[in-house]
Amino acid sequence: DVKVTQSSRYLVKRTGEKVFLECVQDMDHENMFWYRQDPGLGLRLIYFSYDVKMKEKGDIPEGYSVSREKKERFSLILESASTNQTSMYLCASSSPLRGYTFGSGTRLTVV
Amino acid sequence: QKEVEQDPGPLSVPEGAIVSLNCTYSNSAFQYFMWYRQYSRKGPELLMYTYSSGNKEDGRFTAQVDKSSKYISLFIRDSQPSDSATYLCAMSTTYGNNRLAFGKGNQVVVIP
Numbered sequence: 738d739v740k741v742t743q744s745s746r747y748l749v750k751r752t753g754e755k756v757f758l759e760c761v762q763d764m765d766h767e768n769m770f771w772y773r774q775d776p777g778l779g780l781r782l783i784y785f786s787y788d789v790k791m792k793e794k795g796d797i798p799e800g801y802s803v804s805r806e807k808k809e810r811f812s813l814i815l816e817s818a819s820t821n822q823t824s825m826y827l828c829a830s831s832s833p834l835r836g837y838t839f840g841s842g843t844r845l846t847v848v
Numbered sequence: 849q850k851e852v853e854q855d856p857g858p859l860s861v862p863e864g865a866i867v868s869l870n871c872t873y874s875n876s877a878f879q880y881f882m883w884y885r886q887y888s889r890k891g892p893e894l895l896m897y898t899y900s901s902g903n904k905e906d907g908r909f910t911a912q913v914d915k916s917s918k919y920i921s922l923f924i925r926d927s928q929p930s931d932s933a934t935y936l937c938a939m940s941t942t943y944g945n946n947r948l949a950f951g952k953g954n955q956v957v958v959i960p
Contacts, residue, residue: 829891838894841891844889
């Protein structure tokens with residue numbers, strides 16, 4: 738089975754901190770995605786990547802950046818964390834053959 | 849108009865009842881339609897996917913797609929307490945090679 742591993746299940750960070758959320762997939766998928774999930778708003782796409790060193794903005798990229806230096810790893814960076822970035826962050830990877838697989842999520846609280 | 853509409857209201861049903869969930873969409877280019885199940889504090893997991901219009905059955909689960917009406921449904925027969933979860937519809941123009949458009953999800957509670 739495809740595994741998408743997010744490095745932390747729960748994180749608490751202070752306002753203004755730089756935050757790194759890491760995601761690793763083990764099935765050589767080309768595509769990787771970062772979503773955030775909030776009650777009443779559903780899943781919203783932050784950034785995605787179709788290949789190494791490539792990135793595309795999703796629907797809500799403001800305040801975030803990403804890095805994909807290796808095919809299996811896609812990092813989400815909060816340059817200066819703010820309280821409105823408190824959320825559940827979900828990473829996913831996909832391929833035409835296997836569809837989409839999600840990680841277990843990182844629940845980030847910014848205080 | 850949002851691309852995908854899913855009434856996010858919670859749903860409570862007694863064990864053994866049929867659960868009916870649905871989504872509407874606006875983009876006629878969508879060809880692949882998926883239902884994800886998400887347990888509390890977990891990531892979504894793929895439950896079923898359907899290509900184009902038609903029905904697909906997998907055990908107690910049936911997915912229906914009506915492209916002419918831009919309407920998709922998920923039915924859960926003989927619901928079990930273990931079916932208690934949030935169900936999200938998702939759709940895409942290609943399979944696995946493009947971004948997904950999600951509904952907001954329905955929280956389903958099956959009462960023993």
